[in-house]
Amino acid sequence: MSLSLRGNKAADSILRFDLETFFEAVQNLYHKEFNPDGTFPLNVAENKLCWTELKTKMQEITAREPIPDWVSRYTSAMGHHTVRQVIANFLSRHLTGCPMNPDNIGMSAGATSVIEMTSMVLGDPGDVAVFPAPCYPVYKADIGHKAGVERYDLITHHELSEIQNGPALQISHLEKTLEDIHSQGKRFRFLVLTTPDNPTGGAFDFDQLITIADWCIKKGIHLIVNEIYGLSLIDTSHPDLREDYPNHPKFKSFANIMAEKQSDFLHLWYAFSKDFGASGFRIGLVYSHNKKFLKAYGNFNAPNMVSNYTQWVFERVLKDDDFITHYIKTNQQRLTESYATAIQVFRELDIPYIPAVGSLFIWIDLSEFLNDQTQAAENEFWLELYRKTGILLTPGEGFGHSKKGQFRVVYPCVPLEDLKVALGRFKDFVNMRRNIAVI
Numbered sequence: 001m002s003l004s005l006r007g008n009k010a011a012d013s014i015l016r017f018d019l020e021t022f023f024e025a026v027q028n029l030y031h032k033e034f035n036p037d038g039t040f041p042l043n044v045a046e047n048k049l050c051w052t053e054l055k056t057k058m059q060e061i062t063a064r065e066p067i068p069d070w071v072s073r074y075t076s077a078m079g080h081h082t083v084r085q086v087i088a089n090f091l092s093r094h095l096t097g098c099p100m101n102p103d104n105i106g107m108s109a110g111a112t113s114v115i116e117m118t119s120m121v122l123g124d125p126g127d128v129a130v131f132p133a134p135c136y137p138v139y140k141a142d143i144g145h146k147a148g149v150e151r152y153d154l155i156t157h158h159e160l161s162e163i164q165n166g167p168a169l170q171i172s173h174l175e176k177t178l179e180d181i182h183s184q185g186k187r188f189r190f191l192v193l194t195t196p197d198n199p200t201g202g203a204f205d206f207d208q209l210i211t212i213a214d215w216c217i218k219k220g221i222h223l224i225v226n227e228i229y230g231l232s233l234i235d236t237s238h239p240d241l242r243e244d245y246p247n248h249p250k251f252k253s254f255a256n257i258m259a260e261k262q263s264d265f266l267h268l269w270y271a272f273s274k275d276f277g278a279s280g281f282r283i284g285l286v287y288s289h290n291k292k293f294l295k296a297y298g299n300f301n302a303p304n305m306v307s308n309y310t311q312w313v314f315e316r317v318l319k320d321d322d323f324i325t326h327y328i329k330t331n332q333q334r335l336t337e338s339y340a341t342a343i344q345v346f347r348e349l350d351i352p353y354i355p356a357v358g359s360l361f362i363w364i365d366l367s368e369f370l371n372d373q374t375q376a377a378e379n380e381f382w383l384e385l386y387r388k389t390g391i392l393l394t395p396g397e398g399f400g401h402s403k404k405g406q407f408r409v410v411y412p413c414v415p416l417e418d419l420k421v422a423l424g425r426f427k428d429f430v431n432m433r434r435n436i437a438v439i
Contacts, residue, residue, distance in 0.1 A: 006145075015141055017397045018043050021383070025392045030418055039390035040422040045198065046413045047232065047277040047360050049334040050327060054276060057323055061316045071308040077301040078294070079107030083311045087285065090318045091270065094328060095230050096255035106286045106297045107311070111228055111271035112142055113304040114284035118267065119147035121296045122222050127189035128152050128181050132169045134363070134406065136198045137398025149189065152181065153400025160352045160365050160406070165247055166202045169193070171215050178219065190222035196229045196251060199399065199408040200363040201356020206252045213254075217263050224267045225254035231275040231328050233358040235336040240344060244355035251358060255287065264290040272314065274360060275331070281310050335360075335412055338419055342411045345423045349430050360412050367405025369433055378404045389425040 001008055016022075022041050030038035070080060078084070084102035092100045108114045123129065125148030131139055133153040143149040154177050156168040174191070181188045193212070195204040204212075209225070216223040230253060236245040258266045268287040273279035283306050288294055318324060342362055346353050352365040370377040375397055382395040394408035411419060 010145055013141065013145075016138060017379075018382075018392070018395055021386065021392060025386070025390070028390075030390065030414075030421065032417075032421075037390070039386075039392065040414060040418065040425075041392040042410045042413060042422065043392045043394040043408070044413065045274060045360050045410055046279060047274055047331070047335075048414065049277065049338065049412045049416075050331045051277045053327060053330065054278065054317070057317055057320070057327075058313055061313060065316060067309070068312065071312050073308075075305075075308055075311075077298045077305055079105065079306060080308065080311050080315075083107075083315045086315045086318050090324065091255070091287075093321070094324065095227065095270070096253040098253070098256045098259050100255065100287065104287055104289060104294065106288075106294060106301065107306050108284045108286070108301055108304040109306050110279070110282040111226075111269065111273060111284040112138075113282075114269055114271065114286050115139065115142040116146055117297055117300055117304060118224065118269070118286055119143040119149045120300055121293055123147050123149040123189045124187075126150065127187045129189060130154050130174075130177055130181075130191045131400065132156055132167060132173075132193065134199055134396070134399035134401040135192075136194065137400075139192065140398070150186070151400075152177065152188075155400070155402050158402050160354055160363070163200060163202060163354060166249055166357075167193075167195075167197060167200070167204050167208070169204075169208070169212065171211060174212070174215060178221075188219075188221055190224055191216060192224045192226060194226040194228070195254070196232070196356065196358030198229065198359055199361045199394070200354045201234075201359040201361050202354060203249055203251045203357040205249070206256075209254055210257055213257050213261065213263075213266060217261065217265050220265065222265050222267065224269060226269040227253060228269060228271050228274050229359040230270065231331070232335055232360060233332050234339050234356055235332065236355075236357065238336055238340055240340045241336070241355075244343075245357075249357050258287070258289060262289050264288075264293070267293070275328075277331075281314065282306060283310065283314060334416070338411050338416050341416065341419060342409065342423060345427055349427060351430070360410055362409040362411060363406060364409060365403075365406050367403065370405045373404045375404060381405070382407065385426075385429060389422075389429050391422050391426055391429075 025039040025041040028039045030040055084105045088100040088102040108117055128150050129143050130152045133155045140151040156173050157163050178188050213223055255268055271284040354363045369381050386392045396406045
C-alpha cells in the first residue's frame with residue numbers, strides 16, 4: 001500500500017453522503033433573472049442572511065486601521081492573549097451571561113479542529129463518545145479520523161412527536177448506554193450535547209443540563225456542550241410561531257453550570273461559523289476549567305492555530321459592542337422571518353416538524369413518501385426530490401436515528417425571497433406526489 005493504514009482508511013471513507021450532490025448543485029444555483037430553473041442546496045449549515053453587514057464592517061476596519069506588528073509573529077498556540085480577552089468579554093456579554101476567563105479559552109482553526117483536538121486530549125483509540133440521535137453526521141469523522149474515538153448514537157425516541165418540547169435525554173438513557181458500552185469492553189469517555197441542537201433546533205432545559213452534568217461528574221465521564229448556535233435563536237413569541245411553544249423554552253448557556261461546579265469534567269465548544277455566518281474564517285473555541293486539559297490542548301494545537309490576521313480582524317469586530325448588539329438582533333430577526341416562512345408551508349402541507357428554539361435547521365418527517373422503511377428508500381426519495389425540484393435537503397443517513405424519511409432543512413443559506421421560490425417548488429412536489437398516491 002502506498003499509504004498508511006490511517007491514510008487508506010481516510011481515502012476509502014465518505015465524509016458526507018450528500019457532498020458530491022451538493023457540489024453538483026452549487027454549479028447551477030438559482031437566480032431570479034439569470035437562472036430561474038436553478039438549484040437550491042439547502043443541505044449545508046451556512047447562514048448567509050447577514051454576511052453583507054459583517055463584510056462591510058470588516059472592510060471598514062481593514063481599510064482604516066493599521067495591522068499591528070504581532071500579527072506577523074508567533075503567538076500562543078491557544079490564541080493571542082488580547083484576542084482571547086476580547087472573546088471572553090464577548091461571550092460573557094452576549095452568550096453566557098456569566099464571567100468568562102480568557103485563560104480558559106483555546107482557539108483552533110474552526111469547530112472541526114476544536115472537536116478533533118478535544119477528542120485527541122480526552123480520548124484514547126477505542127474509547128466511545130456518545131451523541132443523542134439524530135445528530136450531526138460528521139462528528140463521526142471529527143472524533144475518529146485522528147483520535148480514533150468511536151461514535152455511539154443514543155436513540156431516545158422514534159417519532160418527532162416525542163421531542164416536540166425539546167430533547168428527551170434522561171439519566172435512564174445514559175445508564176443504559178453506559179451498561180451497553182461496558183458490556184462491549186469499552187469506555188464511555190465523553191458525552192456531547194449540542195444546544196440549540198443540530199438537526200432538530202431544540203434546546204436542552206437548564207435543569208436537565210444540571211442533572212446530566214451531575215451524573216457525568218459522578219461517573220467520571222466528560223460532558224461537552226456545543227453552543228455553536230447559541231446566538232442563532234428564534235423569536236418564539238412571534239405571532240405566527242408562538243402556538244408551537246406552550247412552555248416558552250429559553251436557551252441558557254452551560255457556562256453557568258461550569259462556573260458553579262468548577263469541574264474538570266465539564267467543557268464548552270463555540271465557533272463563529274454559524275452565529276456570524278463566517279465558516280470560512282475558521283475560528284473555533286473550547287472553554288474549560290481543566291488546567292491539564294488546556295495545557296495538553298495547547299501542546300497539540302500548533303498545526304491548528306487560527307491565522308493571526310484572522311484573529312486581529314475578529315478582535316476589532318468584537319470590540320465594537322454596538323455593532324455586535326445590532327448584528328445579533330438583526331440576525332435573529334431575519335432567522336425568525338425565514339423560519340416562520342418555511343414553517344407556514346410545512347403546516348399547510350401537514351408535514352411533521354420539530355419546533356426549533358434556535359440553530360439554522362428545521363427537522364421534518366417525509367416518511368409518508370418512502371416506498372419502505374429502509375435507508376435505500378430514503379436515499380431514493382431524497383434524490384428524486386432534488387432531480388425534480390432542484391431542492392437539496394440533508395438526508396437522514398449518518399444522523400444515527402431509527403426512523404427513515406427524516407430530513408434536515410437549512411433555511412437561512414439563501415435569501416428569503418429565494419427561499420420562498422424553493423418552498424413553492426416543494427409545495428408543488430408534495431401535492432403532485434400525494435395526488436399520484438391517491439390515483
